Amino acid sequence: MLAERAYAKINLTLDVVGRRPDGYHEVDMVMQTIDLSDLIWLERIESGLQVGSPASHIPLDHRNLAYMAAAAFLKHTRVSQGVRIWIEKQIPVAAGLAGGSADAAAVLRGMNRLFGTGLTLDELADIGAAIGSDVPFCVYGGCAVATGRGERIRRLAHPLKAWVVLVHPPVHVSTADVYGAVTPADYAARPLSPRMTEALIDADVDEINHLVRNGLQPITEQLYPEVALLRQRMANVAKVPVHMSGSGPTLYCLTPTQSAGQRLYNAFRGFAKEVYLSRFV
Incomplete structure (x- = not known):
């Protein structure tokens, strides 16, 4: 069993710049990770996916982004085992802080460690892009400029500790x-x-x-x-x-x-x- 932190984000900028042919809006954003976080516990099981949480206000089935991330990871890596996920929520739900996306990103990073699959952050972000627009940013964390529907990430290093x-x-x-x-x-x-x-x-x-x-x-x-x-x-x-x-x-x-x-x-x-x-x- 291992634990992975899922960090919330704030938008420092969020500009809508147009409408895409796929129906999504084209955005240009600066996002920053903050230390408000959920804690994700991951444990190998023989097969299948199980999601649990003491939080009463999140789904624990295929509607949960953490579940989606685990399913996508297993499909991509062809790992034959399954995983049990336990989510300790601190990030408010449906709050504009990417809590669900952060959980999904933490599952991707954590399962990569749990199963020793050796995927890069870029590869994990590619998996995450199919789950939600904020998941790629949450895979990397830190600060970044996000464009497209939010999935195209240009990471930004800066010294500010606000x-x-x-x-x-x-x-x-x-x-x-x-x-x-x-x-x-x-x-x-x-x-x-x-x-x-x-x-x-x-x-x-x-x-x-x-x-x-x-x-x-x-x-x-x-x-x-x-x-x-x-x-x-x-x-x-x-x-x-x-x-x-x-x-x-x-x-x-x-x-x-x-x-x-x-x-x-x-x-x-x-x-x-x-x-x-x-x-x-």
Whole structure:
């Protein structure tokens, strides 16, 4: 039996740049791994796939991305044995933090270790691309520019060690509904990823906060007004910019120090139940 960490991500930029022939939207994003994580336990079994979790709000069958990843790995490698997967959830579900994709990526990495198959991260990412758009990024972790439908990854090394305070409101956001409401008027004429890349390399938190942009945020806030209300309340308390990750509803603030992050965490706990203090990985 072995354990593998599944790290959440935030979007520093998310620009929708067009519509693809396959029906997906073309995106240009800068994504960053944070240390909010699930823990995935993997154990060899004679055959088949088993998924378990103490979390009551995730499927434990073929609908679970971790299950899909395990099935895809076994098919690709032709490993004759099976695997038992146990998921300890900490990342909020349907939160814009790629929790399910992170679990799938951790299963791919972990099964590669468990069975000694020797696949590269690039090969694991290729398997993951068929499971979900965020899975390839989650296989690599760190920071990257993601294009296409999110599966084309250009990894980015930078020195910034920022802290992140996240608030997850009790709102269920449908990613399909959010993307379904995107119109050509919402397309970004010029993605911000090149400028964000420079700011990350310069470790300039003020400039990063200035550049953070999520093209889905106005759409999510129109469909789910409570997200907009929460963002405004957070901004009034924090006096720093408040951003949204993915299609939401999770909102976050960036701070350069743990002490500043702790102060925001304490302030947000005054009116929000799910608050997390995390940092870049």
